[in-house]
Amino acid sequence: MNSRNPTACIIVIGNEVLSGRTQDANIRFLAQRLGDMGMPVREVRIIPDVAEVIVRTINEVRAAYDHVFTTGGIGPTHDDITSECVAAAFGVPWEKQPVVWARMEAHYPAGGFNAARQRMATMPRGAVLIDNGQTIAPGFSMGNVHVMAGVPAIMRLMFDMLAPTLQGGIPIVSRSVHAAGVLEGDIAAGLTDIQAKYPLLDLGSYPYYRDGGGGVAIVAKGTDAGQAEAAILEVAALFKSLGGAPVAGEPK
Amino acid sequence: MNSRNPTACIIVIGNEVLSGRTQDANIRFLAQRLGDMGMPVREVRIIPDVAEVIVRTINEVRAAYDHVFTTGGIGPTHDDITSECVAAAFGVPWEKQPVVWARMEAHYPAGGFNAARQRMATMPRGAVLIDNGQTIAPGFSMGNVHVMAGVPAIMRLMFDMLAPTLQGGIPIVSRSVHAAGVLEGDIAAGLTDIQAKYPLLDLGSYPYYRDGGGGVAIVAKGTDAGQAEAAILEVAALFKSLGGAPVAGEPK
Secondary structure, three states: OOOOOOOEEEEEEOHHHHOOOOOOOOHHHHHHHHHHOOOOEEEEEEEOOOHHHHHHHHHHHHHHOOEEEEEOOOOOOOOOOHHHHHHHHHOOOEEEOHHHHHHHHHHOOOOOOOHHHHHHOEEEOOOEEEOOOOOOOOEEEEOOEEEEOOOHHHHHHHHHHHHHHOOOOOOOEEEEEEEEOOOHHHHHHHHHHHHHHOOOOEEEEEEEEEOOEEEEEEEEEEOOHHHHHHHHHHHHHHHHHOOOOOEEOOOO | OOOOOOOEEEEEEOHHHHOOOOOOOOHHHHHHHHHHOOOOEEEEEEEOOOHHHHHHHHHHHHHHOOEEEEEOOOOOOOOOOHHHHHHHHHOOOEEEOHHHHHHHHHHOOOOOOOHHHHHHOEEEOOOEEEOOOOOOOOEEEEOOEEEEOOOHHHHHHHHHHHHHHOOOOOOOEEEEEEEEOOOHHHHHHHHHHHHHHOOOOEEEEEEEEEOOEEEEEEEEEEOOHHHHHHHHHHHHHHHHHOOOOOEEOOOO
């Protein structure tokens, strides 16, 4: 989109998403919020709770993107291994984090700060805490890798704490238009021409289906609202030239 | 899980998922269906409509997993480039597919089979068609890469046609138990011991939240139902030993 826009990658860590047990609810939230900040998500990886895969994936994507956001795997159970994997990926010790350790030790009744919970107070050396205001255990940032909870409500609170510390870019704005009864195959050539005229925009074409019919929605995304509006006006004219009745925005 | 279980990878191709415009609805469906077939999904990648990224990703994952399932990017518009990228990944020509070409030519009124729709009848040499019984344009398999539509209703029809042609493995079964008022941090040590006793199972721990409380659900997955049941019985005993009241299955 724009060379001044930092890029983001999301890593969803968890067998439960890969097995279909759980419908992921974090990707869309992060994608929208990061887009609003001008930090478009360029890739998402969903990977299992397997140390070697987590370490390899983190190292691959932290080199390729400006920021990496992980969700999942920071609880107290045996399948929560994200934190130690981040330490391994960065080649730093995974050690007692004194602030979190003291906080959790004070929080639990005697004996409650057991070995499992002590793992949540163990972090890569150099980690910067991401609190969430609701649970005692924080996530953390390690370089450009931001490690958050998998539970959506907690992840969102963590992201709210993290976001103001990140340098975004020009916000990605979006303009759209749709028309019922229009077929993608009929507008494709005209759309290709419009895309070619606006190379800095992403022009997306999305057929939709409704009872007894449907149509096409066109979405222009980019950092220049004026260009997005101009492109969408041209798409509306294209719809009209094919007998369609363009309506601003996306279909309800 | 089991060396006799082939592995699967899903590639979701589409800017609309990365931007947060669209909530993906294909990953969970495919993950569940493939799990039932004994072909667990080991990784998911969500990538943009960028040719170089699509080609590189396909080549990376088709070498790493037994089967690759792509969704999205096979329509007629400029942002639909999956098919030509698969040809490039396999190093084969992207050419007129005679069966699809003839079918689509007959389907549309004069002039309707335009250049944009002709792209949907253009495929990598050697592609095996995946019909869907609803729309005229098929997906295709190229080696171990199965190329399907992004629209969920069409993708599901295609998968229904494709699935019987694939050799699965031992179905992945799942058993579960949950208990309200139990905290992950209290069961973690016992759970680690149970996981160690059943190395062929994946034991997942999932906290849940309800008005005024919550608890933990434990899910055992694997190819051996007897082992999964035995492990879950041990988890139930663990819950009881901590004062919990275990209930079979996952929380409603």
